[in-house]
Amino acid sequence: MAQQTLEVLQSTDLKPKPDSSELAFGKYFTDHMFMMDYAADKGWQRPRIVPYQPLTMDPSAMVFHYGQTVFEGLKAYRMSDGDIRLFRPEENFKRMNHSSERLSIPPIDEDLMLDYLKELVKLEKEWIPTEPGTSLYIRPMIISTEESLNVAPSNTYTFMIILSPVGSFYKEGINPVGIFVEDEYTRAAPGGTGNAKTAGNYCAAYKAQERATANNKAQVLWLDAIEKKYIEEVGSMNVFFKIDGEIHTPVLNGSILEGITRKSVIELLEHLEMPVQERQISMDEVIAAHEAGTLQEVFGTGTAAVISPVGSLQYKDQDYVVNNGKMGETAKQLYETLIGIQTGRLKDPFGWTVMLEA
Template sequence: MTTKIDITLSETKKEKPESGQLEFGRVFTDHMFVMDYSPTKGWHDARITPYEPISLNPSSMVFHYGQTVFEGLKAYRTEDDKVLLFRPEKNMQRLNLSNERLCIPQIDGDFVIEALKQLVAIDKDWIPTAEGTSLYIRPFIIPTEYYLGVAPSKFYRFMIILSPVGSYYKEGIHPVKIFVENQYVRAVAGGTGKAKTGGNYASSLKAQEEASKKGYSQVLWLDGVEKKYIEEVGSMNIFFKINGEVVTPELNGSILEGVTRNSILKMLSHWGMVVSERKLSMEEVYQAYKQGLLEEAFGTGTAAVISPIGEFYYNDEKITINDGETGEISKKLYDTLTGIQKGTHEDIFNWVTEVK
């Protein structure tokens, strides 16, 4: 395993966009981190280089069999100009869980976090400061062996790229409308749903496209067997507040264990709220709505942090939540979590790591 990071700085710096005009994932910084894997050397040749295209053989396995994994986390600039990362060790742990499922060699999480810190420090000036903005960090691994055969690759490339971003949804912290999907499925237990791999997202595109045509921001995924139990919303975990209890679907082998999800559960428990992880059917949610007990719903994820849900479209009926307004718990969670991430709230959970 390599322990040395070679650094080559870019001689030509890109023009930085205005913080208030950022989209999500459209602009990238001046540098990237790269390292390679071979059976004889393990992970080696770690380097920070100028951001640039990569060259791969057309027979590289990445183009054919989907053996890829990735992560997503953010860096934030505080009011006193410190740079903070939020729970990066959880992302490294999850990356290795994805690696295990996709037959990719494990990475040294501590070393990658150190590399990530160096990369962010070099491109620190790219971290935006406007409200709701941050520096999105995308680590990913691709197979690079030249081989047209269905088997795990023997060679890999690990990369980290950075992107200054605004809100993931144009609505920001304002509620989104969600279409309950009952035809397509995202994943099934025993598949790759609990891994962060590209195929899970590719399989979601058709339903997302159709929901968008109907005016909905995302789809609510039901389980792949009975199409009855709630799993995720778009690319996020989901929570409901029903009659004072906050409920999120239990991890079942097809649901991704989100870092934000884990953080929300800890925060809610700390606040003394009734919280449960269990199977939750869409019919239970619908009945709670009919009885006036459905108080809030929101998605959680690194990209959006908290995304309140104002409406579901289910069985040809619109389910309006909290009069389509952002709920009290959604707002409190968003303010507290982003406050910890930005350094304006006390970090009682010891979640942030400073980049120096």
Template sequence: MAQQTLEVTQATTLKEKPDAATLEFGKHFSDHMFMMNYTSEEGWHHPRIVPYQPLTMDPSAMVFHYGQTVFEGLKAYRSSDGHVRLFRPEENFRRLNQSCDRLCIPTVNEEAMLDYLKEYVKLDKEWIPSEPGTSLYIRPFIISTEPTLDVSPSRTYTLMIILSPVGSFYKGGIDPVSIFVEDEFTRAAPGGTGNAKTAGNYSGAYKAQNRAAGHQKAQVLWLDGVEKRYIEEVGSMNVFFKIDGEIHTPALNGSILEGITRKSVIELLESEGMPVRERKISIDEIIAANESGSLQEVFGTGTAAVISPVGGLEYKDRDYVINNGEMGETASWLHETLVGIQTGELDDPFGWSVVLER
């Protein structure tokens, strides 16, 4: 897909913007949306920004029946100097194409998509809140649209991007969460779609999430789908452990999502001389490390929370307290540093931020 002329149709009536103090995740959407279509004859074509609106689709559109869809999530931030910043957006389009490849969806031109996104965000930049902790959530996604019940990859697709202002993930300060180790249900298995951002991975996790909530736990700690022994992810985030001063995280194995925040955390730590060991980590090892006192910190990483400290876990009906239920120094430093880079309050020696013109 070569870069094509972006068509822009501006909304004639603008929505009232929500109060930044009461923002909830994914409840409000900006005045416009980005769209682009694919057919097997024309490839990806007709990139356009149009007023935000409902879709009209055939009931037999394949996405409704077979779930051939992928998505991404990233954010735009307004810095104190008034500039708008995107955090590593090229990594999101790279990962989108990885997901497309796994789901047999045609890949997109990553450079062109980044240019389209920049224009879209600039058009709706007034929707980016400026209060501390707030941001503009960006959701690119692709759905299969061919009207057929044939069980095969679609021959037509629609790519869309929508924007949603979101409040601070930690409205009352960062409190470590307690998590439930899931040893019955499976998020993903080798050869499956665990390393793709596709809808079924998330709806398939609801049962385990409800189970965790029934145990008064905020998140699920997923184990591998074969032995139910090795740690994979926590909720929809990657997970890190600090053991005897060393940082460990499960190695990417085909069933773990390749998180962009995860990648950034590893690069940040290594830049400070703290190498991260990517390896297989068993739940038994973590329990033993906690009981011996060598487990110092556990935290999740993801776009929404950036860093989510873990203060306790439940495994086989027993609760284990981690670091006295408090946020550790490594997690605290990572959160402060990443948020500082994202918002422009700290220098960005890695070149991660894409700064848009005012």
């Protein structure tokens, strides 16, 4: 895809910015958004930054009927000197193309999209909160727009990026959360779309989340679809276990999303010379480790929460408290290191951050 001129239409009706103390996850949105269109005979075209606005779409637009859509999530942080940092954005666009391939959506030019994203974030830099625990959440997405009820890939698409200043993903903040182990409903199966970031994966999880909420738990721990035995993900995050001094996480098996924070945590653990294994982990093994006193920590990893410590696991009507319900030292170290790199308080020895000058 060749470089195209980016059209910028600035809003003349700027919104008041929310107080940082009021920020939740995905509640407020900035003044502008990025859009680009695809047609089978023209490719991706018309890159533009426009005022944030509702979409006008035909009721027959294929996204409404067949769910052909992918999305991503990443963050921007603003430094004390005004400069802006993005965390591994190239990995997000790489994963977006992986998801698109699975959903039969045409690929984007990853380098160009990163350039367009930088321009959008720079335009909206005053929306980036600076208080600890806050950031600017970035949501790229592609939706199918062809006006047809034909059960086939769409011939037209719209790519968009919207921005949202956010606080903590969980109301509990960084404090440990309770997790409900789901042994009835299934998140994904091998050969399905579990390793793609697509909308249907998330609404299919609502029923299990209702069960978790009814049991006063914050999230769901998913087991495999075939035997309901092996651990896959926790909510919309990857999951790690510290057992007898070693860190373990489920191996990518085709039904687990390849998290960018997961990848960063593994690389960071290896850098810190802390043992980490990617392998198949059964729930029975985790319970046995708990009973033996060797289950030291459980934590989730994801863009929204970064590191989310788990204080308890409810499995078959029994609660298993982890680390006395407190955040473990490994989770704390990983959180502080990742946040430090993302916000510029710590050096980035990995080259993960992308700098945008103010």
